[in-house]
Amino acid sequence: xxxxxxxxxxxGSQPHEHRTPTSRLExxxxxxxxxxxxxxSDVSLTVEPGQVHGLIGPNxxxxxxxxxVACGLVRPSAGxxxxxxxxxxxxxxxxxxxxxxxxxxxxxxxxxxxxxxENVMVGAHRHAKAGFFSALVALPASDADERRLRERAxxxxxxxxxxxxxxxxxxxxxxxxxxxxxxxxxxxxxxxLLLLDEPASGLSEDEMHELGDLxxxxxxxxxxxxxxxxxxxxMRVCDRITVLDSGKxxxxxxxxxxxxxxxxxxxxxxxDVDVEADAAALTGHPTRTDGGRTHG
Amino acid sequence: MTDSQTPSGAxxxxxxxxxxxxxxxxxxxxxxxxxRSFLPKSTLLRHLLVLVVCAVGAVILLESTSPxxxxxxxxxxxxxxxAGGLTLLTGLNGQISLGHGALMAVGAYTTALMLDxxxxxxxxxxxxxLLLAALAATVVGAIVGVAAxxxxxxxxxxxxxxxxxxxxxxxxxxxxxFGGEQGMTVRAPRAPEWFTSFIDTVxxxxxxxxxxxxxxxxxxxxxxxxxxANLVRSRIGRTWRAVRDQDVAAELAGINLGTWRVxxxxxxxxxxxxxxxxxxxxxxxxxxxxxxxxxSLSLLTAIVLGGLGSLLGALLGSALLVFLPPFVTDxxxxxxxxxxxxxxLAPFVYGVVLVAAMLFAPAGFVGTxxxxxxxxxxxxxxxASAGSTSRG
Numbered sequence: 001x002x003x004x005x006x007x008x009x010x011x012g013s014q015p016h017e018h019r020t021p022t023s024r025l026e027x028x029x030x031x032x033x034x035x036x037x038x039x040x041s042d043v044s045l046t047v048e049p050g051q052v053h054g055l056i057g058p059n060x061x062x063x064x065x066x067x068x069v070a071c072g073l074v075r076p077s078a079g080x081x082x083x084x085x086x087x088x089x090x091x092x093x094x095x096x097x098x099x100x101x102x103x104x105x106x107x108x109x110x111x112x113x114x115x116x117x118e119n120v121m122v123g124a125h126r127h128a129k130a131g132f133f134s135a136l137v138a139l140p141a142s143d144a145d146e147r148r149l150r151e152r153a154x155x156x157x158x159x160x161x162x163x164x165x166x167x168x169x170x171x172x173x174x175x176x177x178x179x180x181x182x183x184x185x186x187x188x189x190x191x192x193l194l195l196l197d198e199p200a201s202g203l204s205e206d207e208m209h210e211l212g213d214l215x216x217x218x219x220x221x222x223x224x225x226x227x228x229x230x231x232x233x234x235m236r237v238c239d240r241i242t243v244l245d246s247g248k249x250x251x252x253x254x255x256x257x258x259x260x261x262x263x264x265x266x267x268x269x270x271x272d273v274d275v276e277a278d279a280a281a282l283t284g285h286p287t288r289t290d291g292g293r294t295h296g
Numbered sequence: 297m298t299d300s301q302t303p304s305g306a307x308x309x310x311x312x313x314x315x316x317x318x319x320x321x322x323x324x325x326x327x328x329x330x331x332r333s334f335l336p337k338s339t340l341l342r343h344l345l346v347l348v349v350c351a352v353g354a355v356i357l358l359e360s361t362s363p364x365x366x367x368x369x370x371x372x373x374x375x376x377x378x379a380g381g382l383t384l385l386t387g388l389n390g391q392i393s394l395g396h397g398a399l400m401a402v403g404a405y406t407t408a409l410m411l412d413x414x415x416x417x418x419x420x421x422x423x424x425x426l427l428l429a430a431l432a433a434t435v436v437g438a439i440v441g442v443a444a445x446x447x448x449x450x451x452x453x454x455x456x457x458x459x460x461x462x463x464x465x466x467x468x469x470x471x472x473x474f475g476g477e478q479g480m481t482v483r484a485p486r487a488p489e490w491f492t493s494f495i496d497t498v499x500x501x502x503x504x505x506x507x508x509x510x511x512x513x514x515x516x517x518x519x520x521x522x523x524x525a526n527l528v529r530s531r532i533g534r535t536w537r538a539v540r541d542q543d544v545a546a547e548l549a550g551i552n553l554g555t556w557r558v559x560x561x562x563x564x565x566x567x568x569x570x571x572x573x574x575x576x577x578x579x580x581x582x583x584x585x586x587x588x589x590x591x592s593l594s595l596l597t598a599i600v601l602g603g604l605g606s607l608l609g610a611l612l613g614s615a616l617l618v619f620l621p622p623f624v625t626d627x628x629x630x631x632x633x634x635x636x637x638x639x640x641l642a643p644f645v646y647g648v649v650l651v652a653a654m655l656f657a658p659a660g661f662v663g664t665x666x667x668x669x670x671x672x673x674x675x676x677x678x679x680a681s682a683g684s685t686s687r688g
Binding site for chain 2: 146
């Protein structure tokens with residue numbers, strides 16, 4: 001059994017207060033065109049505070065594009081992004097954490113030349129207080145700041161059960177552990193909105209299950225927007241789901257509503273397959289706990 | 297839970313070493329490994345302790361060697377100052393610069409101009425002049441850095457190459473101020489009274505001008521490395537390495553890439569300017585021929601040989617640059633080569649050393665040793681844990 005399933009260990013030493021999430025992300029009427037090719041047309045979704053919002057769809061549906069719109073990497077040709085009641089325009093990726101938004105990268109994106117602990121400490125960048133000059137002359141303030149960042153990073157690693165790897169370099173770690181470290185790096189920024197880009201890719205069934213528990217546990221502190229193609233994970237952890245196909249929004253609602261939607265089944269399965277069997281695979285998961293994989 | 301505590305498997309012996317050669321010589325920032333240490337916990341105290349030990353070592357070294365060696369140490373000090381700044385830029389931040397020779401020229405010409413006063417007049421105090429030299433290069437470096445922050449790899453190399461080639465040309469163009477091709481002769485400042493009495497009490501050696509300049513160089517070197525080491529081991533150094541390793545992820549962590557790249561370039565230029573100032577008073581000349589592309593390339597080879605991103609590596613690489621050629625030349629004459637042949641042998645051997653290092657120790661001296669050491673430590677830890685399991 002991997003360590004992800006563990007509850008956050010020492011609640012007393014955790015730097016973050018128990019906050020109730022209040023921030024809402026609204027994307028409305030988003031369209032994106034890449035040189036004449038329409039990647040998204042008129043898509044709207046709202047991530048409610050403290051909810052886990054899933055974004056699913058077949059390959060090429062525009063999930064990642066929408067995701068990149070939400071965090072400012074891609075500028076939409078039409079539509080508005082509203083975060084905490086204010087419209088976001090010309091969003092620089094480096095300003096994201098200051099707005100309380102953290103995202104993970106598809107793949108891992110860890111810094112190979114930094115130890116695991118240092119990787120997570122970089123994630124806590126926005127909580128750093130000591131500036132250049134106190135670092136230049138090594139003032140005690142700089143040391144104290146480092147200690148604070150180290151404690152934060154340590155707590156984030158502990159929450160994900162990766163504290164044993166603190167001194168190691170990411171390149172030497174198994175892929176699932178790297179994913180945990182990447183998640184810790186996003187969580188240590190203490191965002192109000194966490195954008196997760198395919199967090200389950202490359203994970204085993206057990207690890208995916210633990211990841212689901214973890215996502216459910218962090219959404220008491222933040223909202224989560226999740227892009228994922230592992231249907232069982234999405235159905236289990238999401239409060240609401242938006243389904244995209246070919247750049248258009250074809251369904252939205254609770255997991256049960258989405259599963260019942262014939263448009264979704266069709267988009268996922270097409271016409272020339274055994275619709276009934278695969279539809280069963282699509283809907284059969286929310287109650288499963290044995291972690292068995294049935295769709296393929 | 298056990299799988300996260302006890303790393304095991306075939307690759308475990310090398311698990312603690314960084315995978316990339318670029319990162320091999322970068323020690324993690326302050327105590328990020330959580331290892332035990334007998335040194336003080338405070339970064340300031342630890343670095344001051346090292347500084348004092350190095351200062352004492354330097355005095356012993358300079359007083360126990362000949363005046364010729366003293367002048368070599370003066371040369372070493374300006375190479376090492378510039379290389380230290382460059383290793384921070386290239387090793388830690390991942391930006392290449394072929395233009396550091398030109399930034400040294402800015403410092404050298406500033407120093408030359410400041411010391412070029414009418415007979416009878418006193419120039420500004422030497423520390424102030426060197427500070428101004430560093431400042432002038434910092435300003436130029438900041439401007440270049442703003443342009444450089446938008447460029448990568450070969451484009452950045454090209455832009456800084458233009459700086460290396462173009463800037464010394466300015467000295468020829470404005471020959472009335474900068475003395476054209478001949479350059480400016482620098483009136484090296486005299487050793488002050490207290491220095492003479494200091495040397496007299498320490499060793500009784502004659503306090504020559506050469507010795508004074510060697511001390512000036514070494515003091516500048518120690519101060520520079522103290523500040524650079526502080527930066528390397530702080531959040532600043534870590535952020536630079538993050539920008540080098542994965543710019544997208546760094547940006548998502550709230551790091552403004554441009555700002556941090558410009559900062560690295562500026563700090564690096566400051567060191568280069570100070571190095572140029574020291575060069576000017578040691579060589580007693582600031583001329584375009586002293587700041588060719590060869591100088592910039594030598595600095596790069598020095599930091600690569602020493603181990604990118606390591607200050608100790610920059611120092612060792614510079615030492616090789618300064619001490620290897622005369623050593624080889626001496627060896628050549630001993631073997632019966634005439635003086636021309638012996639002199640030609642030096643660049644050849646340096647080239648061979650460079651190629652051999654890239655083949656057998658691509659992470660440089662410090663990087664290779666650090667990887668070996670981490671591997672050895674991991675092996676020992678594994679053997680220890682294996683021993684305890686078999687007993688238990």
